Amino acid sequence: MSAPVLAVDDLRVVFDTDRGPALTIDGVSFEVRAGETVGIVGESGSGKSTTSLAVMGLLPRNAQVTGSIRLQGRELLGLADDEMRELRGNRVAMVFQDSLAALNPVVSVGDQLAEAVRVHRPGTRPSVLRARAIELLELVGIPSPQTRVDRYPHEFSGGMRQRAVIAMAVANEPSLIIADEPTTALDVTVQAQILQVLRDVQTATGTAIMLITHDLGVVAGVADRVLVMYAGGLVEQGSVEQAFYEPSHPYTRGLLASLPRTDRRSRDERLFQIAGQPPRPTALPPGCRFGPRCGFFQADPCATTAPPAVPVGTGHVAACHFVDRVIATPVDATSSDARDRGTDD
Numbered sequence: 001m002s003a004p005v006l007a008v009d010d011l012r013v014v015f016d017t018d019r020g021p022a023l024t025i026d027g028v029s030f031e032v033r034a035g036e037t038v039g040i041v042g043e044s045g046s047g048k049s050t051t052s053l054a055v056m057g058l059l060p061r062n063a064q065v066t067g068s069i070r071l072q073g074r075e076l077l078g079l080a081d082d083e084m085r086e087l088r089g090n091r092v093a094m095v096f097q098d099s100l101a102a103l104n105p106v107v108s109v110g111d112q113l114a115e116a117v118r119v120h121r122p123g124t125r126p127s128v129l130r131a132r133a134i135e136l137l138e139l140v141g142i143p144s145p146q147t148r149v150d151r152y153p154h155e156f157s158g159g160m161r162q163r164a165v166i167a168m169a170v171a172n173e174p175s176l177i178i179a180d181e182p183t184t185a186l187d188v189t190v191q192a193q194i195l196q197v198l199r200d201v202q203t204a205t206g207t208a209i210m211l212i213t214h215d216l217g218v219v220a221g222v223a224d225r226v227l228v229m230y231a232g233g234l235v236e237q238g239s240v241e242q243a244f245y246e247p248s249h250p251y252t253r254g255l256l257a258s259l260p261r262t263d264r265r266s267r268d269e270r271l272f273q274i275a276g277q278p279p280r281p282t283a284l285p286p287g288c289r290f291g292p293r294c295g296f297f298q299a300d301p302c303a304t305t306a307p308p309a310v311p312v313g314t315g316h317v318a319a320c321h322f323v324d325r326v327i328a329t330p331v332d333a334t335s336s337d338a339r340d341r342g343t344d345d
Contacts, residue, residue: 039223110149
């Protein structure tokens with residue numbers, strides 16, 4: 001097996017806040033390999049975007065980052081700002097959630113694409129840069145790229161702007177693309193188109209993709225492996241098939257049970273929701289962080305001891321004290337139990 005493009009080991013991120021230290025990422029470890037798409041899912045505040053910003057070196061000054069982040073074997077933590085700037089947009093690139101904010105409104109899309117190349121390849125002739133911008137727009141499926149290369153971001157639709165941001169991310173053929181909620185606020189048809197663009201780009205360039213989303217449907221459609229995050233930690237890792245058909249952590253089961261389904265027993269049946277709220281990063285419980293919301297909770301050991309990551313299958317692990325019980329319990333029963341415990345919340 002080839003060496004990973006990205007290797008994250010025991011990553012911890014602590015923010016200094018007025019309420020004290022906020023532990024937002026705690027001991028996260030994972031790998032992303034060439035040509036692979038790894039989806040990171042979880043509720044808002046679970047640490048998905050913080051993980052991506054840590055990889056990019058874009059966290060604010062009040063963040064203390066420890067552990068290891070290696071890009072193609074090179075350690076990123078501790079690099080100087082100018083060294084990180086050489087890597088960003090060149091070896092690792094990011095597709096941000098808000099494409100309109102990511103693009104400069106007073107510079108044409110073509111000039112912004114050309115700048116993304118020129119920054120890392122100074123001296124490139126203007127004619128070559130323009131040709132590359134047109135080529136990139138064509139790569140991501142924007143019609144009539146020869147004319148739209150001179151248009152401004154406000155003249156593009158939301159879907160076209162997102163395509164342009166993806167084009168900018170792949171301008172220098174990076175080894176890793178981090179896509180942070182790339183389909184947010186887009187309608188279903190455009191979402192499918194954007195995801196297809198990412199797949200096409202990956203096929204053409206062989207790049208690795210780290211996809212951050214709260215949409216499990218997106219993950220099911222494009223990812224090879226899934227990382228489930230909760231309260232700053234990884235609670236389950238596995239292939240898409242393992243995570244969707246053999247979920248082994250109560251939180252993963254809760255997320256899946258929350259999805260709308262066409263085979264619901266009754267049209268009047270309420271959509272399931274996980275009871276309670278995630279803990280604050282400034283006041284994390286000593287034991288299992290999902291315990292207060294979990295249908296399998298027992299005071300001993302859940303309230304006092306953090307659960308270890310338990311192997312469930314090949315490449316499949318879950319951090320739960322009662323993995324065997326979770327696996328042996330039908331998903332519908334898990335959902336009902338959790339719903340019953342949360343009725344008074």
